[in-house]
Amino acid sequence: MRGNIVYIALAAVFGIIAGCGRPNISLVFIVLYAIFLFTRKRRLFLFSIITICLFYMYFVYIDHHNKTKLSGNMTLFTIRFIAPISVDGDQLKSIVKV
Secondary structure, three states: OOOOHHHHHHHHHHHHHHHHOOHHHHHHHHHHHHHHHHHHOHHHHHHHHHHHHHHHHHHHHHHHHHHHHOHHHOOOOOOOOOOOOOOOHHHHHHHHOO
């Protein structure tokens, strides 16, 4: 089973490429990869197709939605810390509201 992980990881890479970049070119590679898996590794065919679909859906819908809805083309997982250059003790208490 160890060597079979490579096939599923490659399917995930194809899903990411299809979701992020050029879907037309990557769909050709996905179809060729699916034909290869169907002829050589039939038991991994379904797992790989599901992996491709999950990664494709994530990068097309969720990640694209996060980049368009948030400012500055940031993703949802980006954390931004904004603090003044110099903070006194009194200002720190007012910021923290202790």
